[in-house]
Amino acid sequence: xxxxxxxxxxxxxxxxxxxxxxxxxxxxxxxxxxxxxxxxxxxxxxxxxxxxxxxxxxxxxxxxxxxxxxxxxxxxxxxxxxxxxxxxxxxxxxxxxxxxxxxxxxxxxxxxxxxxxxxxxxxxxxxxxxxxxxxxxxxxxxxxxxxxxxxx
Amino acid sequence: xxxxxxxxxxxxxxxxxxxxxxxxxxxxxxxxxxxxxxxxxxxxxxxxxxxxxxxxxxxxxxxxxxxxxxxxxxxxxxxxxxxxxxxxxxxxxxxxxxxxxxxxxxxxxxxxxxxxxxxxxxxxxxxxxxxxxxxxxxxxxxxxxxxxxxxx
DNA sequence: TATTGTTATACTCTATAACTATA
DNA sequence: TATAGTTATAGAGTATAACAATA
Numbered sequence: 001x002x003x004x005x006x007x008x009x010x011x012x013x014x015x016x017x018x019x020x021x022x023x024x025x026x027x028x029x030x031x032x033x034x035x036x037x038x039x040x041x042x043x044x045x046x047x048x049x050x051x052x053x054x055x056x057x058x059x060x061x062x063x064x065x066x067x068x069x070x071x072x073x074x075x076x077x078x079x080x081x082x083x084x085x086x087x088x089x090x091x092x093x094x095x096x097x098x099x100x101x102x103x104x105x106x107x108x109x110x111x112x113x114x115x116x117x118x119x120x121x122x123x124x125x126x127x128x129x130x131x132x133x134x135x136x137x138x139x140x141x142x143x144x145x146x147x148x149x150x151x152x
Numbered sequence: 153x154x155x156x157x158x159x160x161x162x163x164x165x166x167x168x169x170x171x172x173x174x175x176x177x178x179x180x181x182x183x184x185x186x187x188x189x190x191x192x193x194x195x196x197x198x199x200x201x202x203x204x205x206x207x208x209x210x211x212x213x214x215x216x217x218x219x220x221x222x223x224x225x226x227x228x229x230x231x232x233x234x235x236x237x238x239x240x241x242x243x244x245x246x247x248x249x250x251x252x253x254x255x256x257x258x259x260x261x262x263x264x265x266x267x268x269x270x271x272x273x274x275x276x277x278x279x280x281x282x283x284x285x286x287x288x289x290x291x292x293x294x295x296x297x298x299x300x301x302x303x304x
Numbered sequence: 305t306a307t308t309g310t311t312a313t314a315c316t317c318t319a320t321a322a323c324t325a326t327a
Numbered sequence: 328t329a330t331a332g333t334t335a336t337a338g339a340g341t342a343t344a345a346c347a348a349t350a
Contacts, residue, residue: 005272011283012267013292019171021290036317055331064319090349091326091331115164118289120157126285131163133278137270138173140165188340206309216342221310243308243349 005133018116026111033104034078038063040108041147043097047105051096053086061147080104113124169272178263185256186230190215192260193299194223195232195249199257203248205238213299232256 022093030040038061045060046052054072058065072095080101086092097105122130182192186297193241196213198204206224210217224247232253238244251259274282 005267005279007283008223008267008271008279009265010292011279012271013285014286014290015167016171016264017290017292019168038317053331064267065332066334067259067318067322070318086331089327089331091324093168093332112168113161113165115157115160116289119164121159122285126288127157127160127163129281130285131159133274133282134163134166136274136278137268138166138169140162140169190340207307217309218311218343219341222341238308241308241350245309 014067018118022111022116026108029108029111035074037076038067038071041102042068042075042095043101043105044109046081046095046097046104051084051094053092053094055092057095075101090094170270171242174195174263174268178260181260181263187226190219190223191227194220194227195253195257196248196261196264197299198247199254199261203236203246205244205246207244209247227253 022119026040030037033039035043041061042057045057049060054068055065057081058068061068072081073085075095076083079098081095082098084094084096086094119127119130153300179189179194182189185191187195190198194209194214197209201212204212206220207217210220213223224235226234227247231250232245234250235256236246236248238246271282
């Protein structure tokens, strides 16, 4: 097979760079907060899904339930989430954002979901053209929030 | 400040999804090969930079020199790289791709650098428009190859 | 004495298995 | 007996410090 269009490769490299830098920004903010990526995923998931049972969180994050204990311990230690025992099932516990945790979660979420400055700076015509093309490139993430695998 | 353009956020979500899925594909291929991301970064770096002293590789990969020993051990064990003692400095060793390693490195590199299928499938007009806009969005990765931080 | 790579060791991340409280 | 979360433990990934060979 012939090599693909070099101009397209350049386009892809530029778009990839944009994404990489947002990702870097996210990880940097997490590090400043003393958090690792799973901590961030948990916070953002709670922001989108509301209080969540620990077992369900393990499913969302595609990790073992025992690790959720560790993640919750750390987030609780920082005052970002709290454990609530479920009223209906006294075995289960729900994780819920504190007020402080919600602020942090919103900030992290913005880094991921807000378009990067270079995109917002585009002319209206360019943004429209880009939107039209992007619709041909794929679907956005599912309606129910799920951590992009790239954050795991 | 007002919320940013929701249409632009949708555009960004779609582009991000594209990137995430390529990243997933890379990690999947690495896992199939019994490699982890640093192994992949080392291979791709060697592909772009040629034989490299272990200390320089540690600098490229932004990790400790002792970890390069472990990475090299694994890659050597799989027959993907070989250690060569430097002719000029008998303390130093160079890492170099074997023929097999070069094939693997090319395959991994393609996953990262080749535009995703959805992009290649665009019409010429769309690709040109996208290229024009992408040039306003940022520079591609530096000329001398460096692992995107998102791969670390 | 300074530098290159290796080894010994320790710390973080994450999973598996055993445990407890409840259902 | 089965399920939810926790604890104990183990394995990967990665760093720091001590070391051997060479400069």
